Amino acid sequence: MPVMIATVRPIVLALMLALSAAGTAAAIDVDLTPAQIDAALAIARGTEAERTAFHAPYIRAINEAVVERVELVSEFRRVVLIAEDRARKGDRMFGYSASQAQKALAPWNRRVSVIARLRFHPQNTYVSVPDYTAALIAPDGRRITSETLTRVARWTTRLDGPPAVPPPQTPAVPRGNTLLGATVVGRFDLEMLDPSGAYELVVGLSGEDLARRLARIGYSVSRQTGSHMRLTTTEPTQHHVTIPKHDALRDGASGKAAPRIRR
Numbered sequence: 001m002p003v004m005i006a007t008v009r010p011i012v013l014a015l016m017l018a019l020s021a022a023g024t025a026a027a028i029d030v031d032l033t034p035a036q037i038d039a040a041l042a043i044a045r046g047t048e049a050e051r052t053a054f055h056a057p058y059i060r061a062i063n064e065a066v067v068e069r070v071e072l073v074s075e076f077r078r079v080v081l082i083a084e085d086r087a088r089k090g091d092r093m094f095g096y097s098a099s100q101a102q103k104a105l106a107p108w109n110r111r112v113s114v115i116a117r118l119r120f121h122p123q124n125t126y127v128s129v130p131d132y133t134a135a136l137i138a139p140d141g142r143r144i145t146s147e148t149l150t151r152v153a154r155w156t157t158r159l160d161g162p163p164a165v166p167p168p169q170t171p172a173v174p175r176g177n178t179l180l181g182a183t184v185v186g187r188f189d190l191e192m193l194d195p196s197g198a199y200e201l202v203v204g205l206s207g208e209d210l211a212r213r214l215a216r217i218g219y220s221v222s223r224q225t226g227s228h229m230r231l232t233t234t235e236p237t238q239h240h241v242t243i244p245k246h247d248a249l250r251d252g253a254s255g256k257a258a259p260r261i262r263r
Contacts, residue, residue: 032079034102041101051084071114078108114146115183115186116132116185117182120181126179131205135186211231220232230242
């Protein structure tokens with residue numbers, strides 16, 4: 001069976017890190033006040049319909065060949081997610097304690113997470129999640145890489161719902177199962193971002209990872225120039241392909257409206 005090589009088409013999404021305060025756009029909240037934590041807990045205690053409406057602006061459906069959707073988790077939304085998770089586990093009193101919420105939020109202080117949900121071709125031969133990377137591109141072209149990156153494999157039917165808190169660790173894919181997709185979670189330091197800025201999210205395979213996968217079907221590096229490398233195969237005839245060495249691969253460009261992110 002051939003090696004299936006998935007490259008992500010233009011990602012595809014500009015993320016507006018903004019909130020709506022009394023209907024007025026402002027910068028994303030960085031250090032939550034007790035009042036803001038109380039407001040987040042009140043949302044978590046709301047009805048399912050109210051919570052669904054709260055989460056909706058943070059999620060953007062992409063429906064590209066590989067990327068299904070992308071979502072943002074700010075500090076404010078993190079409090080809501082943690083409180084919802086605790087309530088599902090029977091700890092409803094957490095939803096009334098700003099001090100407990102503040103302690104639970106500590107590992108994510110001044111951090112924002114971007115979550116990309118991927119799907120793979122059903123005939124792929126992956127035994128683990130490929131080395132997808134995540135980065136934010138500023139309007140001036142500056143590239144901001146995630147400080148941590150978690151890749152979570154999926155080989156069962158996808159279950160919709162809020163992201164796990166914290167992201168689960170990836171177990172080995174059971175023998176005989178096909179890797180159907182994955183979730184890539186990138187955590188970014190808000191010190192590196194303009195809280196009121198708009199960023200393009202890029203998710204893709206690194207050039208080095210793609211080169212390793214191409215090697216499995218007969219390609220080898222024939223030339224390296226600066227940040228690019230050329231790979232060549234002679235089977236069945238000579239063919240060359242040039243790819244960037246380090247940066248995540250981007251195939252084209254797709255302009256999509258930025259979602260409005262509240263808090």
